[in-house]
Amino acid sequence: MVQRYGAVQTLRRREPVWLEGIQGELDALLAKTDRAKVADILDRHLPNLDVPFIDACLASLRPDSSRWARIPLRRELHRRMRAHARRPPVTLTLSRVARRLVTLGGRLAGPTGEEKRFAHGGTVVALVGGDGSGKSTCTRELGAWMSGEFSVVTAHLGRPPRLLLTVAVGAVFKTARALGVCAATDEERTRAPGYLAAVRDLCTARDRYRLYAKARRFALAGGIALCERYPIPQNRELCGPELDGFAAQLGRTRFGRWLIGAEASYYRKILPPDVLIVLLLDPEIAVRRKTDEPADYVRERGRLVLGVDWKRAGAHVVDAGRPLAEVLADLKAVLWREL
Numbered sequence: 256m257v258q259r260y261g262a263v264q265t266l267r268r269r270e271p272v273w274l275e276g277i278q279g280e281l282d283a284l285l286a287k288t289d290r291a292k293v294a295d296i297l298d299r300h301l302p303n304l305d306v307p308f309i310d311a312c313l314a315s316l317r318p319d320s321s322r323w324a325r326i327p328l329r330r331e332l333h334r335r336m337r338a339h340a341r342r343p344p345v346t347l348t349l350s351r352v353a354r355r356l357v358t359l360g361g362r363l364a365g366p367t368g369e370e371k372r373f374a375h376g377g378t379v380v381a382l383v384g385g386d387g388s389g390k391s392t393c394t395r396e397l398g399a400w401m402s403g404e405f406s407v408v409t410a411h412l413g414r415p416p417r418l419l420l421t422v423a424v425g426a427v428f429k430t431a432r433a434l435g436v437c438a439a440t441d442e443e444r445t446r447a448p449g450y451l452a453a454v455r456d457l458c459t460a461r462d463r464y465r466l467y468a469k470a471r472r473f474a475l476a477g478g479i480a481l482c483e484r485y486p487i488p489q490n491r492e493l494c495g496p497e498l499d500g501f502a503a504q505l506g507r508t509r510f511g512r513w514l515i516g517a518e519a520s521y522y523r524k525i526l527p528p529d530v531l532i533v534l535l536l537d538p539e540i541a542v543r544r545k546t547d548e549p550a551d552y553v554r555e556r557g558r559l560v561l562g563v564d565w566k567r568a569g570a571h572v573v574d575a576g577r578p579l580a581e582v583l584a585d586l587k588a589v590l591w592r593e594l
Contacts, residue, residue: 428455
């Protein structure tokens with residue numbers, strides 16, 4: 256779309272007659288388009304775009320479109336597609352410049368430095384599972400294994416780096432909870448709106464999306480992003496929107512409804528991973544492994560994972576109840592096939 260827009264602008268300045276031909280071609284393509292299928296595809300694969308916005312972008316290509324109207328449209332398109340921008344890291348850019356200087360623009364032989372990145376784009380790998388299934392250990396081991404051949408980054412979307420606003424909101428929430436002036440537990444939030452806790456959940460959603468966007472851009476630049484506790488529809492209870500469960504209380508006010516919608520928008524922009532791997536573990540084994548959490552809490556989270564039809568979700572299922580070496584061998588085989 257961006258390329259077509261640039262072509263239309265160039266032809267408008269140089270060959271006005273050609274513009275009519277491109278406009279006719281665009282109209283012919285639109286006439287063959289099934290809007291219902293487009294809406295379904297966008298909803299499943301690119302939820303941060305919608306049919307009305309696509310219509311606005313297409314309208315901007317027409318000769319009678321105002322240039323001033325394109326300015327906010329361009330900014331909005333960039334904002335919506337920011338997580339999918341393919342931007343090379345600064346280190347890669349500097350290495351390319353240095354290589355061109357050393358090799359005189361490729362005239363002399365020299366190392367390519369491209370062996371660790373896929374030219375067609377990398378992969379976002381998600382490892383999900385209940386507590387005690389070994390997600391963190393496997394992510395660390397797989398990262399060390401692949402880093403010798405590929406550019407790899409790891410990301411824990413369950414505990415993303417917190418921005419300053421998140422830290423400030425969290426501090427205020429802890430203080431208010433200690434003073435007993437806000438709804439803190441889930442039981443209390445079912446009786447009162449609990450706006451402060453809801454703002455904290457919204458900040459967490461934003462932090463998760465920012466980390467996801469960083470991992471997605473890294474993959475688009477040719478790297479491999481290993482993500483644990485990845486938000487997916489089958490994993491909502493473990494890592495997903497929190498405010499849906501308190502919609503009855505928050506929905507009473509405009510501010511509460513805005514909080515619910517804002518949190519949902521962040522999770523809606525997190526696309527499914529390229530490779531989904533599930534570490535399945537018996538809840539009783541998880542209780543014995545995860546001794547720093549209450550047994551009932553660990554057991555319930557393990558049952559949530561076991562209750563999902565992961566084969567239908569297109570996931571690779573790995574038995575995490577075996578020794579670590581065997582689990583890693585299966586994970587390496589899965590990744591190597593996918594890559």
